Amino acid sequence: MSSDAQSGRAAEGRGGERLPPDMRSTSQRRAILQALDEAPGPLTPHQVLERAGAIQGSLGLATVYRNLATLEEAGEIVAVHLPNETRRYEPTGRGHHHHFRCDNCEGVFELATTCPVAVLEGVTLPGGFEVRGHALTLYGLCPRCRGA
Amino acid sequence: MSSDAQSGRAAEGRGGERLPPDMRSTSQRRAILQALDEAPGPLTPHQVLERAGAIQGSLGLATVYRNLATLEEAGEIVAVHLPNETRRYEPTGRGHHHHFRCDNCEGVFELATTCPVAVLEGVTLPGGFEVRGHALTLYGLCPRCRGA
DNA sequence: ACCTTATTGAGAACGGAGTCTCATTCTCAA
DNA sequence: TTGAGAATGAGACTCCGTTCTCAATAAGGT
Incomplete structure (x- = not known):
């Protein structure tokens, strides 16, 4: 559930991710992606901050929000909405599930x-x-x- | 879908509703209940304000919120949560549905x-x-x- | 009719999610 | 190695749903 193979995200260029041309591979971005990959389910921005922050030293909330938006646009992750919950995110490519x-x-x-x-x-x-x-x-x- | 029979709310005491002892039957309260009863689905507080306001002249947003909370406590209505939507309310007693x-x-x-x-x-x-x-x-x- | 007290309206205030600002830092192609 | 510009961090700020305040009003029991 946390393998790179699952989402197809493997060694490729730069930091090792498959990202759009002008999108740089920063340690923060990598940590965010890793946190989402390793989670048992979709994470809220705050949970991402915690988990990715544990991987990568300093990490600001604004950076988390910016990256979640950017990565979603890039098709790397998708937003998940549950009733009465704030927006969550999970990696794409996991097929239809609930x-x-x-x-x-x-x-x-x-x-x-x-x-x-x-x-x-x-x-x-x-x-x-x-x-x-x-x-x-x-x-x-x-x-x-x-x-x- | 808008009959009183459906929710069991019919002529009884005071204004005509079945309400807890110390809960008064005001024109605002009645309008809010009527708006919810006549709607094709659950309403947001603002939609209740619009619809009940059309029935009953003046109606404040605070009154709507207060009544929704009060009526929910009294078991007259229930909150409905949909993904990525603000809370809505509908009358109780409509059975299991989606x-x-x-x-x-x-x-x-x-x-x-x-x-x-x-x-x-x-x-x-x-x-x-x-x-x-x-x-x-x-x-x-x-x-x-x-x-x- | 009267009195107690629940209720109301209008707007100020609150709280939490999400965005913006900007000086600084980092990535990476050349 | 270097320079252009993407990215970051911290906090101020916006947005908007919801709650609070308080003086005025109106149910409804007696």
């Missing part, structure tokens, strides 16, 4: 389970609602909180 | 469709995630925007 939020620790995890809502894609529901996409979040207890 | 958000007009509607995620309730997913609830939002085009 998230699980623990009621206890409030952590958000990526699920491997097959999508139970796929059948509705492209369907027009009674009432005339044409479905083009969906957002599903499961709630409950994560493995750790269940055990404790 | 919402549809139009990509074009951005309106949010209540769906009558049976829940495709029900099968996951109570299940423990591979990985050890114990499902206790879920949030599903469908996106696409509403009847009106589809026609236009």
Whole structure:
């Protein structure tokens, strides 16, 4: 779940990432990407600040926001929106999946389970609602909180 | 979808609503409840201000917020959270359902469709995630925007 | 009708997410 | 090695949803 192979981001030019031409490879940028790659689920900007900050010494919140925006534009990461939560980000290329939020620790995890809502894609529901996409979040207890 | 029978709110004491003992029935409160009852889906505080304000002459934003909080505590309405949207409210007693958000007009509607995620309730997913609830939002085009 | 007290309106104030500024630092192509 | 310009850090600032304040108003029990 944290291998470079998964997202296709491997040794290439400069720092080792696949980034647009005029986008430089800085230690901060690398740390942010690494933090997102190693996380069990999408991270909020503040979580990115914490985790990437632990990897790379100094890191400002503005830098995190700037990079998240830049990397999203570059298609390296995608924004994830959960109900009643601030925006989160995760690396692209992980295919269609949904998230699980623990009621206890409030952590958000990526699920491997097959999508139970796929059948509705492209369907027009009674009432005339044409479905083009969906957002599903499961709630409950994560493995750790269940055990404790 | 706008009948009083549906939510069980009918002529009873005072102004006509079923409200806790020390909660007074004011014209503002009644307008707010009516606005929520007649809406095709959950409303944001500002939408409540607009709609209830159209019913009842003067209405302040603070009054709307106060009443939404009070009515929620009283169990008359429930908060609805959609991804990347501000909190909305709808009357209680409409059973399990999900919402549809139009990509074009951005309106949010209540769906009558049976829940495709029900099968996951109570299940423990591979990985050890114990499902206790879920949030599903469908996106696409509403009847009106589809026609236009 | 009267009195107690919940409720209201208008606007000031708050809080947290996200953005902007700008002097300084760093990347990397030449 | 060097220079152009992308990137950074710290904090001020903006935005906007929500709450607070307080004097005036109005439910509703008696």
